[in-house]
Amino acid sequence: MSFISTALSPQSRREALDQMAAGELDVLVIGGGVVGAGAALDAASRGLKVGLVEARDYASGTSSRSSKLVHGGLRYLKQLNFRLVFEALRERSLILDTLAPHLARPVEFIYPLERRFIDRAWVGTGVGVYDILGAGRGVPSHLRHLGKKKTLEYFPGGKKGGIHGGIKFYEGQLDDARHTMMLSRTAASYGALCANSARVTGFLRNGDSVIGVHVKDLETGRELDIKAKQVINAAGVWTDEIQKMTGGKRNFRVTASKGVHVLVDRHKIPSKTGLITETEKSLLFIIPCPWNDDFWIIGTTDTAWDLDLAHPAASRGDIDYILDQANRLLEVKLTRDDVVGVYAGLRPLLAGESDETSKLSREHAVVSPVPGLVIVAGGKYTTYRVMAKDAVDLAVKSLPGKVGKSITATVPVIGAEGYTPLKNNVDKIAAETRMTSLRVTHLLSRYGSGIKEIVALINERPELGEEVEHAEKYLKAEMVYAVSHEGALHLDDILARRTRVSIDTPDRGVACAPAVAALVAPLLGWDEAAIANEIEHYNARVEAERESQIQIDDQTADAARLGAPEVRVGAAGS
Structure with missing residues (x-):
């Protein structure tokens, strides 16, 4: 079989911006998260001339900070939203079986039963319906009711007097940041012009119509205009900010819900399966880490966030809440000393009448508030392809000529x-x-x-086959490849998203940062001063995050996290 690769390199980025500024696009997508990348792929695979601009890095927002699950959503079943569950289960099957089998995999879970009889009936019915709806959709249909003894065989670290049985079933998982980046690369392979570090600062107008955008290249400070017949705003939690640039009435409001996760060593929780249970505020997941088998990911929280959107901060209260909820299930309790890594992300939810984010809609909306502009918002990671399809479907209605239907259900990612x-x-x-x-x-x-x-990189330069010192799970070739093929422009892009060094090493990547910076410097044109600047910014980010995680609440955590300056020129406020 052939392997078609399109590199997202520093050179391809510069050329993409030049080409976008030189002519008129059919569709320009704002936002390099999973929905924006999916929309760019959808439009490009229909044969349209497409551009994608992202203010920071591919997946730098919500799309690198999820629970790493591809799932139908047990909570939506509880809300009797069968349509959303069925749609998500269908998309789960596509991701695992067709679109990204290299990045996604089925994972076995147990739902521990803590209350005798009541949980068996209530949870068993719910998970049973969920399993039936998902039968044959990406994961084995293999629900099993377990007694206490069998549950503790699978989950020997379980609290002996607190667990009375369990229900075993399957879900899917993937590394979200790599998936989103690969969607962008796949869009580029079909001709999409992709550029990160390119922030939209305003719209080009012809009367009431949107005919393009003003963009600032955050790497050089260059400003340019990009014309497009249709602009799709897929900016996630930044949707409202982009809406404001039109100067018109907002069609809907997007509110941010913060979800925090922690990583702990695998041996700290003796279990052969992942674990899912319900808390008073959200679902609790204890998930095998998809990119590093040495860790569990534990989350999540679900709380309103109205502070800095680019860098949501996990507070001490968030971390303690997660540990407390996990400890309900564990015989040997976790402590803060067991936490290796922490990350916080924001879910873009369609605002409703309830102030509780856990009750707001995970469904998506697509509107065209003014001619030439389409806005897509809400939704969940698993259903990104449907959201992208709906957005492009609405955009192409106004394009001249006949445009084909979406084919992304059959287009695997690179x-x-x-x-x-x-x-x-x-x-x-x-x-x-x-x-x-x-x-x-x-x-x-x-x-x-x-x-x-x-392998070709290693064959050309054998030293790239060596492990990265202080981050031995990764090879030097992976760091180089992150720049030469995967669009990384800064040390943070490499250590936080192309790899996960920033959360799966105890020092958060500080020790390996100098060597990685020196390794990629020739590709990015960094001199000694630029290398020092990258290392300084990365270390400041790590320190600010650590400081935020000992603060008692969101306000103090946010203030601490904002102590680290942006490495991208002019990115503050974007």
Whole structure:
């Protein structure tokens, strides 16, 4: 099988901006999160001339900070929203089976039963319906009711006097940041012009109609105008800010809900499966980390957030809440000392009458408030493709000529084509590349058939086959590839999203930062001063996040997190 790769490199970014400024696009998408990347792919695969601009980095907002689950949503079933559950389960199947099998996988979970009889009837019915709805949709249909003894065999770390049984079923998971970036690369492979560090500062108008946008290149300070027949605002939690630039009435309001997660060492929670339970405020997930088997991800919170959108801060209260909820299930309690990494993200929810974010809609809306502009908002990660399709469907109604229907249900992302045969030949690849089978498996789960390009880099420069010191899960080739092919422009892009060094190493990547910066400097044109600047900014970010995580509430945590300046020129306030 062939592997078609389009590199998101510093050069391709510059060329994309030049080309966007030189002519008129059919569709320009604002926002490089999963919905924006999905919209760019949808439009480009229909044969349209497409541009994608992102103010910071691909997936730098919500789309790198989720629970890493591809799921139908048990909470929506509780709300009797069967349509949303069924839609999400269908999309789960597409992601796991067709679109991104190299990035997504089924994971076994147990829902521990803490109340005798009541939980068995209530939870069993709900999860049973969920399992039936999802039958054959991406994960095994294998719901099992377990007694106390069997539950504790699967979950030996469970609280002996507090767990009276369990229900075992499957969900899906993926590394969200890599998936979103690969969606952008896939869009580029179909001709989309993609540029991160490109912030929209206003709209071009012809009377009431939107005919394009003003953009500032945050890497150079250059300002340019990009004309487009249709503009799609897929800015997530920044949707309202982009709406304000039109000067008209808002069609709907997006509110932000903060979700916090922590990473702990795998041995701290003895369990053969993931765990899901309900808390008074949200669902609690204890999830095998999709990119590093040494950790569990535990979350989440669901609280209103009206402070800085770019850098939501996890407070001490958030972390303590997560640990307290997890400890309800555990015989040996977790403490703050067990926390290796922390991340906080914002869900963009359509505002309703309730002030409680957990009750706001996860459904999405698509509107065209003025000619030439389409806004898509709300939704959930799993249903990104439907949101993107709906947005492009509305946009193309105003385009001249006939435009084909969406085909993204059959368009795999880069790395998916040829992945399964490679997965079936792990030992052979290991022997040929002189890597361990474990290393090859790790690379396949991150790059799919793109592993061929990683191997090519190592063959060209054998030293790139070495592990990164102080971040041994990763190879030096992966750091170089993050810049040469995956659009990373800054140290933070590499350590926080192309890899997960910033949350899966105890020092949050501080020790490896100098070596990584020196490794990628030639590709990014950094001199010694630029290298020092990148390291300084990265260390400041880590320190600010650590400081925020010992603050008692959102306000003090936000103030602490904002102590770290932006590394992108002019990014503050974007």
